Amino acid sequence: MTTPTSTPAVPRTGIWLIGARGSVATTVVAGCAAVAGGLQPAIGMVTLTPHFAGSGLPDLGSLVFGGHDVVSCPLPKRAEQLAARGVLPYDLPQVVRNELAAADAEIRAGGPVMDDLSQDDELISRFADDIASFRTRNNLVRCVVVNVASTEPAPREGDERLPASSLYAAAALRAGAAYANFTPSTGLHHPALTGPYDVPVAGRDGKTGQTLLRSVLGPMFAQRALTVRSWSGTNLLGGGDGAALADPDAAAAKNAGKARVLADTLGATPEGVVHIDDVPSMGDWKTAWDHIAFEGFLGARMVLQTTWQGCDSALAAPLVLDLVRLLARAHEVGLTGPLPELGFYFKDPDPRAPASLSEQYVALLGLAEQLRAEHT
Amino acid sequence: MTTPTSTPAVPRTGIWLIGARGSVATTVVAGCAAVAGGLQPAIGMVTLTPHFAGSGLPDLGSLVFGGHDVVSCPLPKRAEQLAARGVLPYDLPQVVRNELAAADAEIRAGGPVMDDLSQDDELISRFADDIASFRTRNNLVRCVVVNVASTEPAPREGDERLPASSLYAAAALRAGAAYANFTPSTGLHHPALTGPYDVPVAGRDGKTGQTLLRSVLGPMFAQRALTVRSWSGTNLLGGGDGAALADPDAAAAKNAGKARVLADTLGATPEGVVHIDDVPSMGDWKTAWDHIAFEGFLGARMVLQTTWQGCDSALAAPLVLDLVRLLARAHEVGLTGPLPELGFYFKDPDPRAPASLSEQYVALLGLAEQLRAEHT
Amino acid sequence: MTTPTSTPAVPRTGIWLIGARGSVATTVVAGCAAVAGGLQPAIGMVTLTPHFAGSGLPDLGSLVFGGHDVVSCPLPKRAEQLAARGVLPYDLPQVVRNELAAADAEIRAGGPVMDDLSQDDELISRFADDIASFRTRNNLVRCVVVNVASTEPAPREGDERLPASSLYAAAALRAGAAYANFTPSTGLHHPALTGPYDVPVAGRDGKTGQTLLRSVLGPMFAQRALTVRSWSGTNLLGGGDGAALADPDAAAAKNAGKARVLADTLGATPEGVVHIDDVPSMGDWKTAWDHIAFEGFLGARMVLQTTWQGCDSALAAPLVLDLVRLLARAHEVGLTGPLPELGFYFKDPDPRAPASLSEQYVALLGLAEQLRAEHT
Amino acid sequence: MTTPTSTPAVPRTGIWLIGARGSVATTVVAGCAAVAGGLQPAIGMVTLTPHFAGSGLPDLGSLVFGGHDVVSCPLPKRAEQLAARGVLPYDLPQVVRNELAAADAEIRAGGPVMDDLSQDDELISRFADDIASFRTRNNLVRCVVVNVASTEPAPREGDERLPASSLYAAAALRAGAAYANFTPSTGLHHPALTGPYDVPVAGRDGKTGQTLLRSVLGPMFAQRALTVRSWSGTNLLGGGDGAALADPDAAAAKNAGKARVLADTLGATPEGVVHIDDVPSMGDWKTAWDHIAFEGFLGARMVLQTTWQGCDSALAAPLVLDLVRLLARAHEVGLTGPLPELGFYFKDPDPRAPASLSEQYVALLGLAEQLRAEHT
DSSP states (O other), X not given: OOOOSSSOOOOEEEEEEETTTSHHHHHHHHHHHHHHTTSSOOTTOXXXXXXXXXXXXXXXXXEEEXXXXXXXXXXXXXXXXXXXXXXXOTTHHHHTHHHHHHHHTTEEEOOOOTTOOOOHHHHHHHHHXXXXXHHHHTTEEEEEEEEOSOOOOOOOTTOOSOOHHHHHHHHHHHTTOEEEEOXXXXXXXXXXXXXXXXXXXXXXXXXXXXXHHHHHHHHHHHXXXXXXXXXXXXXXEOHHHHHHHHSHHHHHHHHHHHHHHHHHHHSSOOBOOEEEEEOGGGTTEEEEEEEEEEEOGGGOEEEEEEEEEEEHHHHHHHHHHHHHHHXXXXXXXXXXXXXXXXXXXBSSOOTTSOSSHHHHHHHHHHHHHHXXXXXX | OOOOSSSOOOOEEEEEEETTTSHHHHHHHHHHHHHHTTSSOOTTOGGGSGGGTTSOOOOGGGEEEEEEESOOOOHHHHHHHHHHTTSSOTTHHHHTHHHHHHHXXXXXXXXXXXXXXXXXXXXXXXXXXXXXXXXXXXXXXXXXXXEOSOOOOOOOTTOOSOOHHHHHHHHHHHTTOEEEEOSSSOTTOSGGGOOOOSSEEEESSBOOSHHHHHHHHHHHHHHTTOEEEEEEXXXXXXXXXXXXXXXXXXXXXXXXXXXXXXXXXXXXXXXXXXXXEEOGGGTTEEEEEEEEEEEOGGGOEEEEEEEEEEEXXXXXXXXXXXXXXXXXXXXXXXXXXXXXXXXXXXXXXXXXXXXXXXXXXXXXXXXXXXXXXXXX | OOOOSSSOOOOXXXXXXXXXXXXXXXXXXXXXXXXXXXXXXXXXXXXXXXXXXXXXXXXXXXXXEEEEESOOOOHHHHHHHHHHTTSSXXXXXXXXXXXXXXXXXXXXXXXXXXXXXXXXXXXHHHHHHXXXXXXXXXXXXXXXXXXXXXXXXXXXXTOOSOOHHHHHHHHHHHTTOEEEEOSSSOTTOSGGGOOOOSSEEEESSBOOSHHHHHHHHHHHHHHTTOEEEEEEEEEEEOHHHHHHHHSHHHHHHHHHHHHHHHHHHHSSOOBOOEEEEEOGGGTTEEEEEEEEEEEOGGGOEEEEEEEEEEEHHHHHHHHHHHHHHHHHHHHHTTOOEEOGGGGGGBSSOOTXXXXXXXXXXXXXXXXXXXXXXXXX | OOOOSSSOXXXXXXXXEETTTSXXXXXXXXXXXXXXXXXXXXXXXXXXXXXXXXXOOOOGGGEEEEEEESOOOOHHHHHHHHHHTTSSOTTHHHHXXXXXXXXXXXXXXXXXXXXXXXOHHHHHHHHHHHHHHHHHHTTEEEEEEEEOSOOOOOOXXXXXXXXXXXXXXXXXHHTTOEEEEOSSSOTTOSGGGOOOOXXXXXXXXXXXXXXXXXXXXXXXXXXXXXEEEEEEEEEEEOHHHHHHHHSHHHHHHHHXXXXXXXXXXXXXXXXXXXXEEEOGGGTTEEEEEEEEEEEOGGGOEEEEEEEEEEEHHHHHHXXXXXHHHHHHHHHHTTXXXXXXXXXXXXXXXXXXXXXXXXXXXXXXXXXXXXXXXXXX
């Protein structure tokens, strides 16, 4: 991640993380350094498979990190906490300490804090300035802003202020940065931010676990003409997201995404609800149980159950790195607006995206091909 | 299933079932009558979805059933047993009693029995004659032979006689009937029967449960670049197949199919074995537990478990009906040899078939299109 | 269930079921006849194990059934519905049709209906009269009233009327009948009905599935000194109880019982909640998933998951028959008030009952011994 | 673990571990130091619950460790490996390095190696001398020998030599040390070692996971008079034991213990088998899936499934520490021979022990009471 002085510098791309000191962001920064340095294999990064060779995506080593957050615990310390809980390898925080510290130095105080009386526009400008100065200071060719903060409550009816996630999204647009919303928060899904956009954007709500499964199991039932009677799910998770999503308002957007994949792949919405439980002792680990009651020939009753036990940060981080590489390159070749080809990554993708994972994968490979064709 | 006399008769297609009094065959015959008569919805039949409209597949009402078996319990009685065990709807055996009796009247004694000293060729001829006279007697335009018998032991090395499943397969070829092997038995996978064939053929080993799941989960892990460390499975099943497959020799072919889908979709064979346990009290119901240990970003260890509880006959029967419709039509338009487009239905498909269910589904829809184009 | 005329009649005991046309009641009546007649083994009836020999419990053949209900579908018809759904054996409704019809003839209209303006005391009297005349008409030595109706909503604060379950409980007391509350409804747990009672009583909320498991798993963790961090549960159920318990008010009492067994056996209440989901397509079948995160030596994190798939009526009915036999005999020998020895059967037993199933079983065997000692 | 010089020394007890450098032994030594030093809570140690106060069991701080092993990797290094795999807390190996090194210095080369032509009696004597000199050198009041080595193959018929585990057991007896066999290996279960013994002994095969569950679930079904039709299980485990037990001969003894608890608690042996799969990537973590098909009232078919995910070393180590404390005290008060009161800890306990965990727990508390009564 250093720039040689005697040869032309590799162009560097900025990654501006909203929630830059959270578990996902810490894993993104530490993991990027580890994989770029050859210390860890690139497990979970789709854009490092051979299908993306020659598509002109920026190297991991050329990424520069910064972001907004409201907490102050520095990244090296956060990484140690994650290692003690088994999320990061034992010795990684020490090995990539310099990279963590460098990213930490580029984190700015986020907001808005509860008692901030600034107008929305002032806040957007302040955040956009932070992004712009990050770009200038680091001599970056372009920036990608990614929201990886905790889920925010759904906006109350009649509330005229933009939710925080939308302020940051608007700041990205104002700063001319590509934007991805990896959370179920509002972001660009706000009447005030309907576009058109001058940059490529993607979202929302990263598809990391239960919904990933649903996006392959739903099509299986549909392709086999089996009738799904009910699809029930329970998620147990700790960490910040457990507490945030235990709030029914915050969970509403997330659950909408989970339901959509079923409706879209099955052609009908089955019985059953999804629960999201805050279980603090689970920490960064998430368990999702799904119970699917379906009918076969002559009405025979059958059941499929799945239990997914995953580490949310480890599932999210490589997808975030994929997204920033793809958006940076899309920006470079002049693509703008929502990219339906990135539906592979999201629970609630652009409406033009197909709903089944396999079709989304085909679309993603098509984007890789398109970006390759643009290569100069 | 009656032919009007004053208008040109609908051409009728014969379905010759090897194992014609087994649970799958009984469900095929009873279910075909129920769905053809509008008594039951066509759950699980892929060829009755709109994608296959206009492809010229024979109507269910035009199918005529017969077959070979070594047991003598008549089909109406078998159907009552299945209804008492919840496999068939309570009142179905009574409602379709005539159709069951008609099919039963077309069942011929199978073989070879242990002490039959006939030469293989004599047996093949006898079986082929049974099929040919079935066709003549019922004025059928063509026949499809499907093996739905219990799994046979793997052939012993040095045994020069053809296994029973291969004798029946050879008889189908000799009688000019299309052929599908829905079991893991040898069938056409014998050095003496390598083709080329004058009829369309398909096989082997119907993909009804655990492997169906694997054919969508394997690609999910691959597309997400997640490393599967181990994939372990246990199947509990009763019925005849439980006993047959508890024999390691018989299970070998089945397990080979299960392993192949993982190797083909993951690009490597993970640790882990598959057990098939005979649990007689499970009856026709099968439970399959899969445990998949995988690694994510930075080596994070995660686990997916699936439990599939299904009724084998109800899963198999609609696929058998799909296959006979597709093979009959393929035969009609002149296709010959193995059809890789039918890989959707099999654990161990033609080697040219893709391994993921979604690609197999695309190939199947392609066949529907091809058959539609041939329509006169 | 007939009384010989020339020899002294076997004393007959009346069973008055609140919710007498529900699934549980129908299974109780049909099953009692089937087991008494030797048509079915006595699976699930603890009082028919050898430990209860000589305790003087009334024979199943000496029980006479009646009850209150607000629906009118006759019992023989209800039994056929249950057989079609696999809850009762295929042919049982026909075989025990006479016994079902006899019980149905003893069912009286329950209440209170919404617009009934009668005072509580009038209703109690009317119900008590129904019970008393049932006893007289059938020449019964005593009666046991059991609530097996759907769960009622929790009483609203400030509502001065007795909930329906308490009206029936009061009617039982007024009629001098022993009483058991197999549901989570209020019953005798009302300030107006605190006792003392002249009859033996038992309750509340039959322990049939998830809580049964918890009452053996909780003690296991405690005895092994393992620390349970969280205990989360999801119940999927259809039928009437699914709809009733999806109402958070109705579920509150049930969940209190489930939580109590954990607190009592673990010595502390772990994290985690219990969900009860109404999934109509599950019908009479219930699935309960429990996820238990626990810590071992040196803080090692471990997990136990359980999935229980049961038929509620089949689980409840033999326990109801156990309870009426035990309460009838307890009444005969003069026991009065709550019997903590029956804690084995309840989620929310008398506070003096131990919480672990094994200790509850020991207490139950002690009661069997006590009743045996009273035998004359 | 130091001895003050000016006051009377606390009597010290020696713990001689067969397999002293294995995962279980390493966890025992490190964990004993951590708990004795107040660095970790005593999770999983039953003898540190209040029920055992005043029973005169030796303090953890008074235990001195040594043992036999055939591998040479020193304990501090082994502990680091376990910490890197999440079995021991991150920083524990460093904190208890001195205690690990002290134990390591007391480990002697085990045997017999393949080409050792010594007679059994010579080997027994050599091992007994190792134990005796450990006692003398450390001024120990008594010793307890515990087998925590990998499972050995079942002895071949006609093999006249004692298996290794029996040589060590005989050496313990010869050295006058109490003995516990925490593995399914032969140990004292050999015709040449039938006793009587001068010391207290216990075994065999520690009950840590799947069988622990079975010992509470089996009684639950029995007490509720439910008929278990089949009980099937699959164990996935890595580490040394995974490889050892994948050998059917080695697994035979272990499976016999697992089956016995079902037969003893259910009163009959249900259908179903137990698989033990070697899955190296699971490392020290074990997953056990159990599928229990049972029948309720009127033959209703129901299913319970359990999935246990545990760390074997963390489950075993506190039980080993319990056992050595109990055996040392039993030895002190003059108890000899097999102690059925220790059945709580074993899959294959003394035949006089009850089979249900709750009864075993009552028996254990009785032993605590007996040892308390002996206190001087």
